[in-house]
Amino acid sequence: MDIAGKKVAYITLGCKLNFSETSTIKHSLENAGTQTVDEKQGADIFIINTCSVTDMAEKKGRQLIRKIIHHNPDAYIVVVGCYAQLRAKEIKSIEGVDLVLGASEKFNVEHYLKHLETTALSEPHSCDIFKLSQFDLAYSFGDRTRCFLKIQDGCDYFCTYCTIPYARGRSRSADTAQILKAIREVAAKGIKEVILTGVNTGDFGKGQTTDFLTLIRQLDQMDEIKRYRISSIEPNLLTNEIIEFVAGSRHFMPHFHIPLQSGSNEMLKLMHRRYTREAFATKINTIKSLIPDAFIGVDTIVGMRGETEDYFKEARDFIENLNISQLHVFPYSERQGTKALEIPFIVPQEEKHHRVTELLNISNKKLHKFYQQCEGQTRPVLFEETKTGRHICGFTDNYIKIQLPYDQTLANQIIPVPLKTEILAIEE
Numbered sequence: 001m002d003i004a005g006k007k008v009a010y011i012t013l014g015c016k017l018n019f020s021e022t023s024t025i026k027h028s029l030e031n032a033g034t035q036t037v038d039e040k041q042g043a044d045i046f047i048i049n050t051c052s053v054t055d056m057a058e059k060k061g062r063q064l065i066r067k068i069i070h071h072n073p074d075a076y077i078v079v080v081g082c083y084a085q086l087r088a089k090e091i092k093s094i095e096g097v098d099l100v101l102g103a104s105e106k107f108n109v110e111h112y113l114k115h116l117e118t119t120a121l122s123e124p125h126s127c128d129i130f131k132l133s134q135f136d137l138a139y140s141f142g143d144r145t146r147c148f149l150k151i152q153d154g155c156d157y158f159c160t161y162c163t164i165p166y167a168r169g170r171s172r173s174a175d176t177a178q179i180l181k182a183i184r185e186v187a188a189k190g191i192k193e194v195i196l197t198g199v200n201t202g203d204f205g206k207g208q209t210t211d212f213l214t215l216i217r218q219l220d221q222m223d224e225i226k227r228y229r230i231s232s233i234e235p236n237l238l239t240n241e242i243i244e245f246v247a248g249s250r251h252f253m254p255h256f257h258i259p260l261q262s263g264s265n266e267m268l269k270l271m272h273r274r275y276t277r278e279a280f281a282t283k284i285n286t287i288k289s290l291i292p293d294a295f296i297g298v299d300t301i302v303g304m305r306g307e308t309e310d311y312f313k314e315a316r317d318f319i320e321n322l323n324i325s326q327l328h329v330f331p332y333s334e335r336q337g338t339k340a341l342e343i344p345f346i347v348p349q350e351e352k353h354h355r356v357t358e359l360l361n362i363s364n365k366k367l368h369k370f371y372q373q374c375e376g377q378t379r380p381v382l383f384e385e386t387k388t389g390r391h392i393c394g395f396t397d398n399y400i401k402i403q404l405p406y407d408q409t410l411a412n413q414i415i416p417v418p419l420k421t422e423i424l425a426i427e428e
Contacts, residue, residue, distance in 0.1 A: 004033030014051025023140035050083035069096035152198025202237025263318030303352030327363035
């Protein structure tokens, strides 16, 4: 297929890592002469980047693929991402899908499109994931304010509930030279904030001479980017040295996102997590002692096999007493091929929903409390390019969302703002 001049629409499901990778694919195809359009603008080609973190994510992916095909019967449909790696044949069986590319092939979309008509490409392409050693650096930006930069991919942890290692392979990282080059590229576009992201971000540098702490120290010496944030980082990899560094950093924001998954030690064992709840609490206390106003977001999974009522109550009470800012609560989803399926006790769906609601209520209280504690302070806010109704929104250094009457001159600017109740945008 001659792709020069073709109109291409991109749809991304799932995590920020996927968004960064879609953006990289888009840049590649634009350089080959394609035109990026909205999905409703009559695209010739659709690139659908899928997620497989839960059964519901896969279901949404299938529904979306069928919807796109229904509304665009003459378009070429290309499916990539984690779902494509794990369930390539399942996706290819959907009538109307032209190309399915796995973890290593997705960054060669241009090549595959040019040879789409050949019989050699009639079957889905997914790689032997555990032999994948290549690292493909990617970064995304949409509002020209913030950028998600992928510095690490894959995971060696094999938690019992998770399929990500099977979708993305072993842990591997960009080299520092690649990252510094990307930082300068995004800075040249006017971006003010970079979020360092990966499947297991804190595992950056495994097998290399540079570790995560060395990298962020080096980035902090650069003035091209005003703000950095660290995306989700495993508690066993969030060292005291990293916390101390952020506390005294010039450019790294007082903001942590740490997966807990359960506040019950018995559940942590069943999950094959690499820490205890006591170790996790110590981590939180260290952050708060060094950076009292730090925002701390915490992931938790509810209703996994084996989570008895007593285990849940133990976890809930532990979380309620943690000095954190917000919870991200995920109902457990059974995943084909995971060790969790060997655990006999199953939490009923209705009970699972009830537990999710309990933790979300705790999260709302904690977020309100955190915002109230910061009222009266003046903090630097980076305002987004995008317009939300009649408002312009931005985030403080410690991730408090601010909403002001729309003013174009504020876009992509970092401005000190007194925090008052009427401008705090709490999303529940």
